[in-house]
Amino acid sequence: MIYFIDLEDLKVGMYVILPRSWFRHPFLKNRFLITSEGQIETLSGIGLREIEVDSAKSQLVEEVESISHPAILHPPQKWEPEKLISDDLREVVYDTTVEPQEKAQVVYHHSIQLMQKVWDSPTRENIKDGKKGISHVVDLILHDDETSLCMLNIVSHDFYTYTHSVNVGVLSVMLSKELFRGTDDHDLHELGAGFFLHDLGKLKIDPNIINKPGRLDNREQEIMRSHPYQGFKVLRETDHLSDEVKTIIFQHHEREDGTGYPRRLKGDEIHVYGRICCIADVFDALTAERSYKRKLSPFQALKIMKEEMLGHFHEDMFKTFVLLFN
Ligand SMILES: [Fe+2]
Ligand SMILES: [Fe+2]
Numbered sequence: 376m377i378y379f380i381d382l383e384d385l386k387v388g389m390y391v392i393l394p395r396s397w398f399r400h401p402f403l404k405n406r407f408l409i410t411s412e413g414q415i416e417t418l419s420g421i422g423l424r425e426i427e428v429d430s431a432k433s434q435l436v437e438e439v440e441s442i443s444h445p446a447i448l449h450p451p452q453k454w455e456p457e458k459l460i461s462d463d464l465r466e467v468v469y470d471t472t473v474e475p476q477e478k479a480q481v482v483y484h485h486s487i488q489l490m491q492k493v494w495d496s497p498t499r500e501n502i503k504d505g506k507k508g509i510s511h512v513v514d515l516i517l518h519d520d521e522t523s524l525c526m527l528n529i530v531s532h533d534f535y536t537y538t539h540s541v542n543v544g545v546l547s548v549m550l551s552k553e554l555f556r557g558t559d560d561h562d563l564h565e566l567g568a569g570f571f572l573h574d575l576g577k578l579k580i581d582p583n584i585i586n587k588p589g590r591l592d593n594r595e596q597e598i599m600r601s602h603p604y605q606g607f608k609v610l611r612e613t614d615h616l617s618d619e620v621k622t623i624i625f626q627h628h629e630r631e632d633g634t635g636y637p638r639r640l641k642g643d644e645i646h647v648y649g650r651i652c653c654i655a656d657v658f659d660a661l662t663a664e665r666s667y668k669r670k671l672s673p674f675q676a677l678k679i680m681k682e683e684m685l686g687h688f689h690e691d692m693f694k695t696f697v698l699l700f701n
Contacts, residue, residue, distance in 0.1 A: 376430045382423050385415050390432035393423075402481070408434060413488055460489045461508035468511045478515075479525035483541060486512055490537040490571065494578050499613045506568045506616065509544065513567035516548045523549065536577060536585075539659055544571030546655035546699075553695050554651070566648055568616055569623030573652050576606025576624065588665075600636045603628055619648055627652040632686040650689045654696050657684065673700055 377392070385391070386409070393405045402414075406429070409415060418426065464485045467478060486508070493505040516523040526545050547570035548563060555561045577585055580602055584595045591599055606624040610616050626640065626649030633641035635653075645653075661676035671679065677697055685693065 377427055378430065379425045380428055382415075382419055382426055385409065385418065385426060385428075386435065387411060387415070388433055388435040390429045390434070391418075392427040392429060393418075408432065413491070417484075417488075459504045459507070460485055460492060461504045461511065464489070464508045464511045468515045475519070475522040475525050478519075478522045482512060482515060482522070483526055486541045486544070486571070487537040490540045493572065493575070494536065497575065497578065497609050497613060499615055502572075502610075502613050502615050505572065506564075509567045509571045510564040512544070512571075513548050513564050516545065517552060517563065535663065535665070536574065539663065540571050540574060542659040542663075543573055543652065543655045546658060546696075547573075547651050549699055550651050550655060550692070550696050551648075553699065554647075554692060562619075565617050565619060566623065569620035569648065570652055570655070572606070572610075572616075572620070573624055573627045573656065574602065574606065575609055576602035576604065579605040579609070600628070603637055619646075622646045623648045623652050625649075627656055629653065630687040631689055634687070647689075647692075650692055654680075654688050654693055657687065658696070 380389075388409065390406070390408050393402065402417075464482065467473070467481045467485060470478070473481070489505055489508040493501050495501075516526075523545070544567060548567050551561065551563055551566060551570075555563070580598060584591065584599055587595065603625050607621050610621050610624060623646075625637075626645055629635035629638065629640040629645045629649055630653065631642060631645070631650070633639050635645075638644075657680060658673075658676055661671050661679060662673055664670040677700065680688065680693065681697070
């Protein structure tokens with residue numbers, strides 16, 4: 376039986392039918408089972424007030440009293456309430472029937488959810504699911520040029536930390552793909568985890584400092600600058616990712632000319648993976664819209680990086696990065 380309910384009555388386990396074409400919402404399909412609270416939040420965010428539910432396909436584990444329409448509820452069935460986001464990502468990445476533009480949007484959206492999940496609770500399981508999901512995105516970037524170029528064009532500045540993580544992840548893997556073309560000495564799936572999670576340490580920093588508009592005072596700056604080490608510590612405690620990943624997180628604010636932090640490393644003292652992440656990180660920070668600064672176009676950002684910040688980057692790597700946009 377199909378009936379309408381208010382969106383606020385929507386529950387995990389209900390099978391929903393979306394009225395809109397999928398271009399206007401971030402889900403892969405118009406009909407699907409709700410498996411997490413996050414999906415309900417996303418549906419609330421797209422402006423729906425009522426939603427169609429198919430009770431025959433729903434898998435509710437408890438009776439829903441607030442539904443005013445008659446509903447035939449099925450007895451509890453075995454189902455996974457916490458479907459892994461990496462599974463959703465895999466489904467999208469390898470679906471050959473979806474157009475690149477659409478695929479890029481869904482992959483991007485799922486990647487942000489994935490970041491959100493790791494940030495909310497950086498447990499071993501979530502980091503493991505995160506790495507799996509990132510690995511699917513890395514596959515997409517390596518094997519599907521058209522879709523990954525579409526991802527470059529997606530601009531979304533809500534949830535800055537998550538979008539920033541995904542942007543830096545995508546840009547860094549793309550740069551690595553160019554730099555390491557023709558060799559298989561580098562495990563881009565492992566590195567991808569480091570690039571996407573490079574700012575994980577920020578979860579240990581007071582949000583008032585992270586979100587403060589304008590300049591940080593000296594004390595705040597010192598706290599903020601501890602995030603590479605904090606991220607390194609989180610990963611060391613959860614003991615799941617490799618040393619390369621930890622190096623990316625620890626070194627992404629080091630600068631070629633020795634003006635970075637936390638160690639003020641110079642030139643070759645900085646690992647090639649740290650240098651890659653640094654370029655992508657600065658580029659995304661310049662092109663992002665924030666409450667306290669206007670956003671630059673990619674062209675303007677690259678120009679500033681070249682003319683005013685070149686000492687910060689490995690020159691040849693920066694040149695390769697610029698070529699990504701040509
Ligand atoms: Fe950072
Ligand atoms: Fe960053």
